[in-house]
Amino acid sequence: MNRVAIVSALIAFLVGLSAATFSELRIFLPAILKGAVVTAQVSVLSIILFLFMSLIAGIGRSRGNTAIRWISTIYIEVFRGTSLLVILFWMFFVMPEFGLTLSPMVAGVAAIGLNFGAYGAEVVRGALGAVPKGQTEATVALNMSAYRRMTRIVLPQAIAIMIPGMSNLTIELIKATALVSAVTLVDITYAAVQQNQLHYRTIEIFLITVMLYYCLAQFVRFGGEALEEYFTHHLNKRV
Amino acid sequence: MDWRWDFTFDVVLPRMWEAAGVTVWATVASFAFALVGGLILMLLKTHRSIWVSRPATEVIEVIRATPLLVQIFFLFFLLPEIGITLPPLTTGILAIGIYNSALCAEVYRAGFQAVPKGQWEACIALNMSPYRTFRNVIIPQSLPPIIPALGNYLVAIFKETPLLSFVAVAEIMQVSKLIGAEYYRFTEAITIAGIFFLVMSLIAAFGIRLVENYVKRSILH
C-alpha cells in the first residue's frame, strides 16, 4: 500500500512537471492516450487467452494422457522457441493462405496470448508439481474423482504457488503488446512514434510513453501481490 | 495453401542465409554488451554509497519496466538529435544491450547473494584479499546459478533481434518481410524464419543444459 502511494505521488509529480515544462504536451498527449486504450484492449484480451492457454497446456502436459501430453509439449516448445514477432507475422500474413484472414487486433491477441501461454504453461506445470504429493494421496484415500482432485484440492493450492510467476509474465506480456504496431494497430508505442515524427519532441514523448507502461506494470504488480496474499493466507504455517 | 519449393530454394534461402548472419551478429554483440553492462550496473547497484546505488536501482527498474521496442525507437530518434549518427544495426545492438544489461545485473546479484554469508566471513577470517576472495571463493560458487540464467538471456536476446526490423535492419524478419512484399508471397519466407528461430532455440536450450551440467560437475564436486 505504501508503494501505491509512492507511485501515485511520483506519477502526479511527473505529470505536473511535464505539463509545466513541455508546453506542447496537450498537442501529443491525446493521441498517445488513445494509443493507451488500444494497448489496454490488446492487453486484456491477450491476458485472457494467455491464462486460458497456460492452464490448459500446463495441466495437459503434467496430468494428461499420452496424446494430450504430446500435443501440449509440442505447443509449448513451438510457441516458446519461436519469436513473438515471427508468430505475429505468421498469423497476419500466412494464415490468409489457409483461408483464415485475421484482423490486426485478432492476430495480435492470438500471437501474444499463444506465445505467453506457452511460457505460462511451464509456470503452471511447475506449480502443479510443487503441490505436496501427500495432498494427492489424501484425495485417493478419500476416494475423490480425478476432476474433483484437480478443481478442489490441487488447483487451489497450485494457484497460490503460480501467482508470482504469472504476474511477472503478465507484466512482460503488457510490454510485448508494443509489437502489435507491426500490424498497423496504433497502440502507445506506435502513437508515440507517429507523434515524434510530427513534433520531434523525443524526450517528452518517450518519457510519457515509459510512464504509461510503468503504470500498467505497477497495476498488475499490485494486483498480483493482493491475489498472492489472498491465496496463500492459509497455506503457509503462521506463527 | 501452396508452397513453392523452387521459390524457397532460389530466392528465399539465399537471402535468408545472409540475413541470418546479421541476426547472429546482433545477438552476439548485444549479449557481449549485456554481460559487461550488467556487471557494471550490478556493481553500481550494490555500491556502498546510497547516492550511487539508489539511482542505479531506479535506472534498472525503469529499463526493465519499458518495452524493448520503445527503447529501440527512443535511441533511434534521440541519438541523431544529439548529434550522434550510428547505423541502425549499431543503435539496435546498443538498445538490446542496455535492456539486457538491466536484466543481467539481477542475475549477477542473485548469484553472488546465493553464496552463503559464512563464506565471506571465512574469507575475512582467513585474511584473504578481496581479489582472492572473489577469484577463489565467491565466483566459483556463484557460477552454477549464473551461467544457465545468462544462457537463457542469450536465447532471449536471439528472439528479440526481430525487433530490429522496426528500424529497417536487414535481419531475418526484415528480409522475410521484404521478400514477401517484393514477390507477394509471405508463406515461405515467414515460415522459414519461424523454423530458423525454433531450431536455433531448441539447440541453444540443449546446449545450455549441457553447459549447466558441466559447470555443476566441474565446480561443485
Add this chain to the structure above:
Amino acid sequence: MTHPMIQFDKVVKAYGALQVLKDLDFSVDRGEVVSIIGPSGSGKTTVLRVLMTLEGIQGGTMFVDGEPLNKMNMDGQLVDASKAHIRRIRSKIGMVFQNFNLFPHMTALENCNESPIYTQGKSKAEATEESMRLLEMVGLADKSGHYPSQLSGGQQQRVAIARTLAMHPEILLFDEPTSALDPEMVGEVLQVIRDLAKSGKYTILLVTHQMGFAREVSDRVCFFDGGKMVEQGKPDDVFGNPQNARLQQFLSKVLEAG
C-alpha cells in the same frame, strides 16, 4: 460362507529390480485389528499403500470384502480393473497418513465435509451435522473453523481421523499415525485410535513403531522383514515369545531404544 475383509494373494510390488513385496499372502478378518511391525524398508508401509491404490502392484490379486480390487470379473474372467471399479471398492477403505495430509486451504470442518459432499453427494447440512459429531468425538468440536496451520500436530491428526471416518469406511489404514508428532501429542491420537479399535466397527490395519500400543490394541501382530511376513500371531506370543531370529533381534533393538 465368510470371507476375509482384506486378502492379499501372491502380491508382488517392485521398483525396478528391487522387490518390496515378494509374493505376499496375507489376510485380515472383518472387525480384526492387525498391527504390522518391522524394520524400515521391510515393506510394511507398502502393504497399506498398495491396498489404498496409491501405488500399483506388479503381480497377484488383492481382495476387499471378497471382491477383487485390482482386477474385476468380466465374462467369468479376471481382467485389470477399470477406474470405476477401483473407485467403488476403494470407497470401503480409509487411510490416515503419517503427515496428516490435511487440505491446507480448508478448515477442519471443510476437510471433513469434502468427501461426503463431493463424493457421496450428501447435502451440506447433513454432512456438517455428521462432521461436527465426528469432530466432537475426537475432541475438536471447538476447532471446526480452524485451518490446519492453526492446529497442533496432534490436533491435525485427529482432524484427519475424523475426515477419514466421515467417508464411512469399513477398513481403516493407519500409516505410522504418530511418527510425525511431538512426544507430548502422541497420547491424544493413540486414545482416538484405541477407541476406534475397541468399538469393533472397523477392520483396522496399523503400521506403527509404538510396540506397547500395538500389543495393547491388536488382535494380531505381523512382523515384516525383507518384503515378506516372517512371523504373525497373538500380541502376547509375538512380543512375549518370538520364534524368528530376526524378530528377536528387532524387538531387542527396539526395546533397548525405549
